[in-house]
Amino acid sequence: MSFDPTVDYPLGSRRPDLVETPSGLALDDVTLEAARAGTLVASDVRATHATLRRQAEVARATGRMQLADNLDRAAELARVPDEELLEIYTALRPGRSTAMELEEWARQLEGWEAPLTAAFVREATAAYIERGLVCA
Amino acid sequence: MLVTPLPELGLVAANGPNDPDPELVVENGVVVRMDGRPATEFDVIDRFLVAHGLDLDVAVEAMALSDLDVARKLVDVDVPRAEIVRLARGLTPAKLARVAGLLDPVELMFALKKLRARRAPANQAHVTNLKESPALLAADAAEAAVRGFAEIETTVGVARYAPLNAISLLVGSQTGRPGVMTQCAVEERRNLELAVNGLVTYAETLSVYGTEQVFVDGDDTPWSKSFLGAAYASRGVKVRFTSGTGSEALMGHAQGMSMLYLEARCISVVRAAGSQGVQNGSISCVALVLSLPGGTRAILAENVIAAWLDLEVASGNDAIASHSAIRKTAKLMGQFLPGTDFVTSGYSVMPRHDNTFGGGNYDADDLDEWMTIQRDWQVDGGIEPVDEAEVTRVRGRAARALQAVFAELGLPEVSDAEVDAATIGYDASDMPDRDRAADVAAADAALDRKVSGLDVALALDRRGFEDVARAVVDMQRQRVSADYLQTSAVIDPDGTVRSAVNDPNAYTGPGTGYRLEGARWEALQALPHVVDAATLGTGARTVQPIVVEGDDAAVGTDATEVVIAVGPAFAGTIRETINGLDHGDVLAAIVAGVAEGGGSPRIVRVRRVADVAFIAHDGARLSGSGVALGIQSKGTAVIHRADLQPLDNLELFGMSPLYSLESYRAMGRNAAGYALGNRVGPVPTELDNFARAKLIVRTTLLHARETRAVVKGAEPIELFLTALPQPVAL
Known part of the structure; x- marks a missing residue:
């Protein structure tokens, strides 16, 4: 059955069939029994790109456009490693990066199939240049 | 301290003289001017x-509407929330501030009630302590959870403690009530690590500011903060931004603008950044805003703007607003009565001196009053009454669960003494000292080896806390489905997420929306200290009869006689006065007093009436001297004389709660004095204007019982004390 963002929320109780862990474990298998058996491990306990995209659709269906955009970026960032996530955040802080460095992060994000976030970084770069928030 | 406004420093609450006029000029789909600035100066x-x-x-469409038109839509019950939320998508910060600035306090409250995102309000707790005692954190978190808080927040005194505090909160909260969300407010890197490991589920440390200078001084930009919000969400963390009036003035760069205008810019950034919600309502600057005229109103106005922008609102009331309990509570009502998604963004479940957020505006000692105010107004402020035995049980279990988790995970031991102290302790000073160096080292190691929420669950499971283990696993499952990333999400004990998506506020006037009624209202009114009205004042302490009844009372002939006329229920269905004096002792004291004064006492019961004046006057007409002392069951007494009008008297003793047996003895002496025609000084009486407030319920119940004992048209009868009057020990 396909996903309908206007009726399938909450996914956890209404459409658990659509939700998996990154390794492909079904949501209903995220249980104490699976943890005891070792089939559920901590690194697998997180939302996937697909789940976050569906949450973005739910937000968009309720008219919350900015939240939806944010969840779409979150979906992309699910593919970005933890360490780089923090590095990009630091790079976006005021006066931390040159325009070239920010552009480099945008290219890297495209490599992680994160085009929305890449565009977001480029948009920031343009604003930072105007407001003197990039390093020379 | 109260100060006059000083707009050039941003010390003006709302409608500042330098605030720009609302403005939006769009050319070819591009904004070329907004709120007084051309695009080149943005x-x-x-x-x-x-x-x-x-x-x-x-x-x-929205900017073309007049300020007043928009303001009226906010309080027009026939304009639905969805419509004004739609309009807000096109309003600039200056317009938002200007419109909110037009509403008076009651209009703001109505708007807030209408605009709240989630159907039912909830509350958030602070749980910290000065020693960072893990057992006490767990116990306090469990208590917060069982009291109904939907979210619990801790922080660290020493940053490296973060994983231990997060584990303590996770274990405690899930012991108290499954589904409660937790956070540990620490710097971003550590916070993200805790989130990735599944030790926390939400964050609200993302601060935004209303001027570029303060934003940049805070080492962020709207883009960096928005990115961070997405980063947290990508790791399954519910994110709430933080902003509040007064921060720009405090940090010295308000650019001459009013607090409310700058806050409208903040909240607009929060929405634009894609946050589902905002901790909002001045927060840590509250005392600064309250120093200014209109400060309380401005804070409520910023809550309204946040809700209007369709954001979850955790509405402050956490930082200490004032030394004045009256001002604090007056301010609270702005959020409490309309109800917000989280009425406080941190109710201090422990005493405020243990609150390391600098919070504690309302704390452990205020819980009874908070719940009483909920009961007074029939309003849900998100805190549930729980009896002490249950609180103690849950606290003890949480502390033991945490002890087990620490032992299983190889963390420094939590001793039995700590468990016991955390179970019944009041604050950190009751807790045994720990080896804090060892704790910090263990915390570092826990981060290094990525101790996770699943590790915590398995540890609980191995030590027999299977139900808590399942609750912790269920929180991990929530991170996978990510439903709580939607606006205003909270989690029911059965794991169902309730948010503005599936449980929205649909208030459209009386009879609609969330109302405190049914089982929830029953639960919130059943406070542990509520007294069963049916049992009040029956005085079941003695079972022996106090008096025996004789024949109808005749008119006396002894010129020294003083009749002691008691009410219909006296020493019968009521056996003690309002302040608990046994009716037998009272009669004995009066009899002794009459005798001391040279009179001859005779006791009668007046049955036809419950009013003390008529009781006394009926007695006086039977009295050989014409003087009687009338007394109601609750203890109110009158000395009367037969030739006076019934509602006149010689002496009235209306302060029954203040009388002792000695008072009644003195009344008896005075009555004898009047009977014998002696000069009589009035019995000294005290005045307590709180007596009515304290005892009006008891008075009502006692009088109802007295009235019920009335026998219409019945003659007075003689009464005899079963015990001979003993001299009252003085």
């Missing part, structure tokens, strides 16, 4: 808002 906030914060299709 700062980083303006640029972010233009890029993400304005729906230009709506803006043309």
Whole structure:
């Protein structure tokens, strides 16, 4: 059955069939029994790109456009490693990066199939240049 | 301290003289002017808002409406929430501030009630302590959970403690009530690590500011903060931004603008950044805003703007607002009565001196009053009454569960003494000292080896806390489905997420929306200290009869006689006065007093009436001397004389709660004095204007019982004390 963002929320109780862990474990298998058996491990306990995209659709269906955009970026960032996530955040802080460095992060994000976030970084770069928030 | 406004420093609450007029000029789909600035002068906030914060299709329509028209829509019960939320997508910060500034306090409250995102209000707790005692954190978190808080927040005194505090909160909260969300407010890197490991589920440390200078001084931009919000969400963390009036003035860069205008810019950034919600309502600057005229109103107005922008609102009331309990509570009512998604963004479940957030505006010692105010107003402030035995049980279990987890995970031992102290302790001073160096080292190691929420669950499971283990696993499952990333999400004990998506506020006037009624109202009114009205004042302490009844009372002939006329229920269905004096002792004291004064006492019961004046006057007409002392069961007494009008008297003793047996003895002496025609000084009486407030319920119940004992038209009868009057020990 396909996903309908206007009726399938909450996914956890209404459409658990659509939700998996990154390794492909079904949501209903995220249980104490699976943890005891070792089939559920901590690194697998997180939302996937697909789940976050569906949450973005739910937000968009309720008219919350900015939240939806944010969840779409979150979906992309699910593919970005933890360490780089923090590095990009630091790079976006005021006066931390040159325009070239920010552009480099945008290219890297495209490599992680994160085009929305890449565009977001480029948009920031343009604003930072105007407001003197990039390093020379 | 109260100060006059000083707009050039941003010390003006709302409607500042330098605030720009609302303005939005769009040419060819591009914003060329906004709120007094041309695009070339847009700062980083303006640029972010233009890029993400304005729906230009709506803006043309919404900005063309007059301020007053928009303001009236906010309080028009026939304009649904969805419509005004739609309009807000096209409003600039100056317009939002201007419109909110037009509403008076009651209009703001009505608007807030209408605009709240989630159907039912909830509350958030602070749980910290000065020693960072893990057992006490767990016990306090469990208590917060069982009292109904939907979210619990801790922080650290020493940053490296973070994983231990997060584990303590996770274990405690899930012991108290499954589904409660937790956070540990620490710097971003550590916070993200805790989130990745599944030790926390939400964050609200993302602060935004209303001027570029303060934003940049805070080492962020709208883009960096928005990115961080997405980063947290990507790791399954519910994110709430933080902003509040007064922060720009405090940090010295308000650019001459009013607090409310700058806050409208902040909240607009929060929405544009894609946060589902905001901790909002001055927060840590509250005392600064309250120093200014209209400060309380401005804070409520910022809550309204946040809700209007369709954001979850955790509405402050956490930082100490004032030394005055009256001002604090007056301010609270603005959020408490309409109800917000989280009425406080941190109710201090422990005493405020253990609150390391600098919070504790309302704390452990205020819980009874908070719940009483809920009961007074029939309003849900998100805190549930729980009896002490249950609180103690849950606290003890949480502390033991945490002890087990620490032992299983190889963390420094939590001793039995700590468990016991955390179970019944009041604050950190009751807790045994720990080896804090060892704790910090263990915390570092726990982060290094990525101790996770699953590790915590398995540890609980191995030590026999299977139900808590399942609750912790269920929180991990929530991170996978990510439903709580939607606006205003909370989690029911059965794991169902309730948010503005599936449980929205649909208030459209009386009879609609969330109302405190049914089982929830029953639960919130059943406070542990409520007294069963049916059992009040029956005085079941003695079972022996106090008096025996004789024949109908005849008119006396002894000129020294003083009749002691008691009410219909006296020493019968009521056996003690309002302040607990046994009716037998009272009669004995009066009899002794009459005798001391040279009179001859005779006791009668007046049955036809419950009013003390008529009781006494009926007695006087039977009295050989014409003087009687009448007394109601609750203890109110009158000395009367037969030739006076019934509602006149010689002496009235209306302060029954204040009388002792000695008082009644003195009344007896005085009555004898009047009977013998002696000069009589009035019995000294005290005045306590709180007596009515304290005892009006008891008075009502006692009088109802007295009235019920009335026998219409019945003659007075003689009464005899079963025990001979003993001299009253004085």
